[in-house]
Amino acid sequence: MTERRRGAALEKALLDAAWEELADNGYARFTMDAVVKRAGTSPPVLYRRWSDRDALARAAIVHTLRAHVLDAPDTGSLREDVLTLMRQINDAAHVQLVTVMSGHLASHHQETGTSPGDLIDPSVTGRKEAVDVLFDRAVDRGEIRPELLTERIKSLPFDLLRHEFLTTFAPVSDHVLEEIVDTIFLPLVR
Structure with missing residues (x-):
């Protein structure tokens, strides 16, 4: 007999099952029943926490994005810090995370009228x-002038990296990472 999950362990198991269901089948085929089955639980357990599939998907x-927040590097220079973080994000697991989210959640955006930014708000995910x-x-x-640091400029190198993922479905070459940082990003903040 398996041990009964409770509290944080149960919630993690439910959210992990929901993410796996989203990743495997996309939002169009994402159902509460499929998550219940995958998590090995009952519908009331799931519905007590999330009222519908949109709330559960969100x-x-x-939950998944918070689990993949990377530690901020401290190399002693902004250039190397940004490049180090971009290289960490550039690993295969993160590329898969971004492409799965973008591809499988297109139907979520159509159905709910939300944008991808509504789901991956960096202030909510800890990023x-x-x-x-x-x-x-x-x-x-x-190294940089704080008055030049708008939210858009701060996110620019990472937005460009995400764009590369979505156009190639593969990790980005180091040359491209350096080009993003050296020729596009750093001139804007110095």
């Missing part, structure tokens, strides 16, 4: 704080 995405640390350190070191 919770599963946030914003991780990246802000890089910029705070660079300002403290005098």
Whole structure:
């Protein structure tokens, strides 16, 4: 007999099952019943926490993104910090995460009228704080001018990296990462 899951362990199992269901079948075929079956639980257990598949999908995405937040590198320079973080994001697991989310969740966006940004809000997933640390350190070191740091500029290198993933479905060459940082991003903040 298996041990009964409760509390945080149960919620993690439910969210992991929901993410696996999304990744395997996409939002169009994502059902509460499929998550119940995959998690090995009962419908009331799931519905007590999430009222519908949209709420569950959102919770599963946030849960998965929080699990993949990387530590902010501290190399001593903004250039190397951003490149190090981009190289970590560029690994195969992160490329798969981005492409799965984008491809499989297209039907979610059509059905709910939301944008991808609504699901992957960096302030909700913990990603914003991780990246802000890089910029705070660079300002403290005098490398960049804080008045030039808009939210769009802070996200630019990572948005361009995501664009590369979505156009190639593969990790990006180091040459491209350096080009993004050296010729596009750094000139905007110096």
